[in-house]
Amino acid sequence: MNYRSFIRGVTLFLCSVSACSYAADSLVSKAVQQQKQESKHNQQREAGFKQTEKTLQATKNRLALEKKKLQQQVDLLSAQFSNNETRLAQLEDKLRLETGSLGEVFGVVRLNAKNLQSYLSRSITQADRHRYSGAVDEIVNAQALPSLSQLKALWQSFSEQIKASEEITRFQIPYIDHSGERHQVTTARLGTFGLVTQKGYVAWEPEKQVVMSYLKQPEDGPVLDQISGLLTGQTQILRVDPSQGTLLAQLANVPDLMDRVKSGGVVGYIILTILAIGLLIALIRGATLLFIRQKINAQLKHPEAPGNNPLGRILSVYDQEKHQSVEALELRLLEAVMDEQVHLERGLSMLKLLAALAPMLGLLGTVTGMIETFQVITQFGNGDPKVMAGGISMALVTTVLGLISAMPMLLAHNILSSQAESIRMILEKQGIGIVAGQAEKDADLPAEPQAI
Incomplete structure (x- = not known):
């Protein structure tokens, strides 16, 4: 049993050693193959780098050649530019010497062209005589010296305007x-x-x-x-x-008269109303005093027949009171004269009052107009005189209206007062004559009351 196990173990060990040897050989072959591929790839890259280096070197050489050519052109152009500047300066000096006073002549031409253009812009001759106006505008707007044709057109334009003026x-x-x-x-x-x-x-x-x-x-x-x-x-x-x-x-x-009156405003109309009333009173009283004076003159010619007039009423008082004493008769006649004086001076005090009131109203309009002017200055400033003209016009017009209204009314009052005073003097003189005649009669003097 042990023997078999040993044999199996030895067999397994030999198998693992052979397997390991096979695997090692496989890895070595793969590594060698990979190394060959990388070596080939590196050679290809080195060949590419060398090719790129050659291309860049060729480009560098070409650019250097172009730079050299451009530098040569720059040097050439710089030299040409310097020569041109020198030549231009020489030509300018030559032009300045050759033109001489022509520059001043052209300046005078342009100045006269501007004056003519200004004249033509507002002249009525442009309604039918504007043939050369465009040429004048060209000379004024030109940046260069005018040409001969433009100078001729300028002269023709002057001639055209001279002929048009007649x-x-x-x-x-x-x-x-x-x-x-x-x-x-x-x-x-x-x-x-x-x-x-x-x-x-x-x-x-x-x-x-x-x-x-x-x-x-x-x-x-x-x-x-x-x-x-x-x-x-x-x-x-x-x-x-x-x-x-x-x-x-x-x-x-x-402005005409009505415009000036309207600029006086409400105060101006009041002053004109006062003037109309005053003149109406003056006309009525003047006609009345003239009529009374004519009746008195007629009564003086016929004192024996007292009529309906101031002197006739004085004589009527004498006829009624002639049996009284001289002192009583004098008082009665004085009373009658006083009554007639009141009738003669009727309306004259009102006329005098209106004559004094007119300039005061004119002063009121002046103050009102100045207040309005200051209000306008407060709102809009004093940069434009037109905005202040309304108030100032009212101030001045009312003053003028007040003075104009007062003068004829004062003159009329003076004339009418003189007329009334003259009539009163006649009445007093006749009354004194009547009293004197009565006193002579009382003293048994042969005297009759007569009109003086």
């Missing part, structure tokens, strides 16, 4: 009315002074190339039909605007 021509032109509608109208150009249509002078709008009516026409301003004689060469006197439209445009800013 022309009176008639042509069609676009017109925009106050409603904004555009249509063609016939207009006549009076030299460089104005354009005239059937509605009078019209304003030239150079940006829109149209004409528009002025807000206000001058007095006795011409219309197209009135200047037909000028178009045929006849002599005619017209009112023209030497400022080429500036003065005509300013007519709209010149």
Whole structure:
């Protein structure tokens, strides 16, 4: 039993040793094979590296050659640039020497072209005489010296404007009315002074190339039909605007009487109402005193028949009180004269009050207008005088209205007071004469009451 086991064990050991030997041989063969493959791969990589190195070296050589060529070109261009700069400086010196005073001439040309352009931008001659305006703009906007053709066009433009200043021509032109509608109208150009249509002078709008009516026409301003004689060469006197439209445009800013009255506001209307009342009182009292004076003059011619007038009523008092004593008669006549004086001076105190009230209201309007002006300055500042014009206008207009209203009322009050005082003096003189006559009668003197 032991023998068999030993044999089995020996057999198993021999089998394991042979197996191990076989496995070792297999690993060695695999390692050798792997080493061969890696050696082959390394050789391929070294061959690739060498090929890449050759390619890079060829590229480097080619780039170095190109760099050398470019450097040669740079050197050549640098030398050429230096030569060009030197040549350019020489040519500039030569140009400056050859042109001489032509630079100043061209400067004068450009300056005159700018002045002409400014003139043409607002001249009415552009409505039908603008053939060379484009050439003038080219000279003004040019960066280089003007050419001979441009200089010729500038001279022709000056000649065109000189000829246009003496022309009176008639042509069609676009017109925009106050409603904004555009249509063609016939207009006549009076030299460089104005354009005239059937509605009078019209304003030239150079940006829109149209004409528009002025807000206000001058007095006795011409219309197209009135200047037909000028178009045929006849002599005619017209009112023209030497400022080429500036003065005509300013007519709209010149207020008339109603505009000035409206600028006075409520205070201005009150002052005018006071003036109307004062003048009405003055007219009524003036007519009344004149009528009374005529009746008194008639009564002086017929003192024996007292009438319905101040002197007649004085004589009636004498007829009623002639039996009284001289002192009583004098008092009665004085009372009658005083009553007549009250009637004669009726309304004069009110007229004097209105004459004193008018300038005070004018001062009130002045203060009110200045308050309004300061309020506008507070809100909008004082940069634009137009926003302050309303308050200042009210302040000045009310002052003027107050003074204008006070002067005629004071004059009327003075005249009417003088008339009333003159009538009162007549009444007093007649009363004194009556009293003197009565005193002479009482003293048994042959005297009768007579009107003096």
